[in-house]
Amino acid sequence: xxxxxxxxxxxxxxxxxxxxxxxxxxxxxxxxxxxxxxxxxxxxxxxxxxxxxxxxxxxxxxxxxxxxxxxxxxxxxxxxxxxxxxxxxxxxxxxxxxxxxxxxxxxxxxxxxxxxxxxxxxxxxxxxxxxxxxxxxxxxxxxxxxxxxxxxxxxxxxxxxxxxxxxxxxxxxxxxxxxxxxxxxxxxxxxxxxxxxxxxxxxxxxxxxxxxxxxxxxxxxxxxxxxxxxxxxxxxxxxxxxxxxxxxxxxxxxxxxxxxxxxxxxxxxxxxxxxxxxxxxxxxxxxxxxxxxxxxxxxxxxxxxxxxxxxxxx
Amino acid sequence: xxxxxxxxxxxxxxxxxxxxxxxxxxxxxxxxxxxxxxxxxxxxxxxxxxxxxxxxxxxxxxxxxxxxxxxxxxxxxxxxxxxxxxxxxxxxxxxxxxxxxxxxxxxxxxxxxxxxxxxxxxxxxxxxxxxxxxxxxxxxxxxxxxxxxxxxxxxxxxxxxxxxxxxxxxxxxxxxxxxxxxxxxxxxxxxxxxxxxxxxxxxxxxxxxxxxxxxxxxxxxxxxxxxxxxxxxxxxxxxxxxxxxxxxxxxxxxxxxxxxxxxxxxxxxxxxxxxxxxxx
Numbered sequence: 001x002x003x004x005x006x007x008x009x010x011x012x013x014x015x016x017x018x019x020x021x022x023x024x025x026x027x028x029x030x031x032x033x034x035x036x037x038x039x040x041x042x043x044x045x046x047x048x049x050x051x052x053x054x055x056x057x058x059x060x061x062x063x064x065x066x067x068x069x070x071x072x073x074x075x076x077x078x079x080x081x082x083x084x085x086x087x088x089x090x091x092x093x094x095x096x097x098x099x100x101x102x103x104x105x106x107x108x109x110x111x112x113x114x115x116x117x118x119x120x121x122x123x124x125x126x127x128x129x130x131x132x133x134x135x136x137x138x139x140x141x142x143x144x145x146x147x148x149x150x151x152x153x154x155x156x157x158x159x160x161x162x163x164x165x166x167x168x169x170x171x172x173x174x175x176x177x178x179x180x181x182x183x184x185x186x187x188x189x190x191x192x193x194x195x196x197x198x199x200x201x202x203x204x205x206x207x208x209x210x211x212x213x214x215x216x217x218x219x220x221x222x223x224x225x226x227x228x229x230x231x232x233x234x235x236x237x238x239x240x241x242x243x244x245x246x247x248x249x250x251x252x253x254x255x256x257x258x259x260x261x262x263x264x265x266x267x268x269x270x271x272x273x274x275x276x277x278x279x280x281x282x283x284x285x286x287x288x289x290x291x292x293x294x295x296x297x298x299x300x301x302x303x304x305x306x307x308x309x310x311x312x313x314x
Numbered sequence: 315x316x317x318x319x320x321x322x323x324x325x326x327x328x329x330x331x332x333x334x335x336x337x338x339x340x341x342x343x344x345x346x347x348x349x350x351x352x353x354x355x356x357x358x359x360x361x362x363x364x365x366x367x368x369x370x371x372x373x374x375x376x377x378x379x380x381x382x383x384x385x386x387x388x389x390x391x392x393x394x395x396x397x398x399x400x401x402x403x404x405x406x407x408x409x410x411x412x413x414x415x416x417x418x419x420x421x422x423x424x425x426x427x428x429x430x431x432x433x434x435x436x437x438x439x440x441x442x443x444x445x446x447x448x449x450x451x452x453x454x455x456x457x458x459x460x461x462x463x464x465x466x467x468x469x470x471x472x473x474x475x476x477x478x479x480x481x482x483x484x485x486x487x488x489x490x491x492x493x494x495x496x497x498x499x500x501x502x503x504x505x506x507x508x509x510x511x512x513x514x515x516x517x518x519x520x521x522x523x524x525x526x527x528x529x530x531x532x533x534x535x536x537x538x539x540x541x542x543x544x545x546x547x548x549x550x551x552x553x554x555x556x557x558x559x560x561x562x563x564x565x566x567x568x569x570x571x572x573x574x575x576x577x578x579x580x581x582x583x584x585x586x587x588x589x590x591x592x593x594x
Binding site: 028049050052054055057059060062063064065066067068069070071072073075090091093094095098099100101 | 369370371372376378418419420427428429430431432434435436438439440441442443444445446447449450452468469472473475476479480
C-alpha cells in the first residue's frame with residue numbers, strides 16, 4: 001500500500017495564500033508576529049507591499065483588516081487560533097461580522113495538537129465563538145491539500161470567514177486538486193450502520209476507526225464536515241436517514257462545537273441516538289500531540305467506542 | 315463656504331441633535347453638541363466627498379467615527395450634507411430605522427462605512443482604510459474622530475504606535491477633548507496625563523485647537539493638520555470642546571453624556587438655538 005505523506009495543514013494555508021497572491025492583486029495579508037508559524041513567509045517575500053506586519057497587536061490587526069476592505073482589498077489575517085478569536089472577539093464582532101466586512105480570519109495552531117505550549121495556547125472554544133456570530137462562515141480543514149484549496153476558495157466568497165487549521169504534521173490524504181466548496185460536506189466512505197461526522201484532524205481518526213469497525217462487521221459511513229457553518233444539512237440528514245445514528249468527532253469543546261450543531265439539526269429534523277467525541281469542559285495541557293489526543297479521548301479508539309455505544313442505543 | 319454660513323449650519327445641527335434625542339428619550343447629546351463645529355467644518359468645507367455614497371470611497375476623503383455614541387451629530391451632518399433626506403432623522407433609534415443607536419452598516423445608511431460603539435476600534439479601522447488608499451494610489455485623506463475617554467482603551471495605543479512605525483501619512487485623527495466621561499471627569503476616572511506629550515512621543519504631529527466650538531479656530535486647525543500630513547507623519551488634532559456646547563444647562567458637565575431632555579428642557583434648549591435651515 002502506498003505510504004501516505006505527513007504534512008501540516010498550516011503549510012497548506014501558506015501555499016494557498018501564495019497562489020492567491022499571484023492570482024488576485026486585491027488579496028492582502030496581515031500577521032501579528034507569527035509569519036514563520038503561519039507559513040506566510042513566501043507571501044511576504046513575494047508581495048511585500050501587500051503584506052502588513054502589525055506586531056504583537058491582534059486587536060489592531062483585526063480592525064486594520066476591516067479597514068482594508070474599504071477600498072476593495074481582501075485581507076487574510078494570520079495568527080494562532082487563540083489570538084485570532086478569543087483575544088479579539090469584540091473586534092471581530094463589531095468591525096468585521098456586524099459590519100459585514102470581507103475579512104478572512106486564518107487561524108493556525110487550533111486545538112490540543114498545538115502540544116507542548118499548553119492550555120494558554122490550545123484554544124478549544126474558537127469554533128463556538130465564531131459560529132455564534134451572524135454571517136460568519138466557519139471552516140475547519142483536515143489536511144494540507146484541503147487547507148490549500150480552502151484558502152483559495154474563501155477569497156471568492158464575499159463575507160467574513162473563519163478558517164481553522166493546525167500545527168502538527170498529519171496524513172495528507174485528500175486529492176491534490178479537489179476544489180473546496182464552502183458549505184459542502186464530503187462523503188469519504190459509504191456505510192449503513194453508523195454515520196461518523198468528523199472535522200479537522202479528527203477526520204483521519206474517523207477513517208482509522210472505520211477500518212477497525214469493518215473488522216467487527218460494522219459498516220460506518222464517514223463524512224468530512226469541512227464547513228461547520230453553514231452546515232451541510234442535506235449530507236447529514238441523507239446519511240442519518242440510512243444509518244439511524246450518529247457520532248461526531250472534533251478537536252474542540254463539546255459545548256459549542258460541531259457536535260452541538262449536528263445535535264441541534266438532528267433534534268429538530270431527525271432525532272436519533274448520537275455520541276460526541278470532543279473535549280468535555282476541560283482545558284488542555286502540555287504534552288506530545290499524539291499523547292494528548294489519546295488522553296483527551298480524541299483518537300480512533302474512542303471514535304470506535306462511541307460507534308459501538310451508539311449502535312447499542314439504536 | 316464662509317464661516318458665518320458654517321455657523322448657521324452648526325446651529326441647525328444642534329437643534330437636530332436635541333430634537334432627535336428628545337423624541338426617542340435616549341441617546342447621547344453631550345458629546346454630540348461638543349463636536350458640531352468640527353463635523354460641520356469637515357463635511358461642509360474641508361473633506362472632498364462624493365454625493366453618491368460608495369462603500370470603497372476611492373478618490374474621496376473618508377471619515378470614521380470611533381466614538382459611535384455621538385451618532386446624533388453624525389446623522390444630522392450626513393443628512394444636512396445630502397447623504398440622505400433630513401426627514402429620516404425622525405427615525406433615530408426607532409425600530410426598523412437605518413439610524414441605529416450607534417452607527418452600523420447593516421441597514422446601509424449612506425455615509426457609514428463601519429459599525430462603532432464598542433470603543434477603541436475606529437482608529438485601527440481608519441488605518442486600514444489608509445493602507446488601502448496607499449495600495450490604490452489614492453492620495454485623499456482619512457479622518458477619524460475619537461473621544462478622550464476612549465483613549466483609555468489599549469487598542470488606541472496599538473494603533474498610535476502602528477501609524478508612526480508604518481508611516482501612515484494620510485491620516486488625521488482627532489481627539490474630542492471635552493474632559494468628561496460617563497462617570498465623571500477624565501481626570502477623576504483615569505487621568506490621560508499630558509496627551510500632547512504622549513502622542514508626540516509616539517511620533518505623531520500634533521495640532522491643538524484651543525476652542526473647538528469656535529468655527530474659525532476649527533477651520534484653521536484642520537488646515538494646519540492637512541498641511542502637516544506633508545511631513546510624512548500621522549497627524550493628531552487635540553480638539554478642546556465643551557460637552558453640551560450651545561445649550562447652557564448641558565454645558566461642561568458629564569451629566570448630559572447619555573440622557574435626553576424632557577419636554578420642558580427641550581423648549582429651553584430650542585430657545586437657545588436658532589432655526590436657521592428649517593427643522594426636519
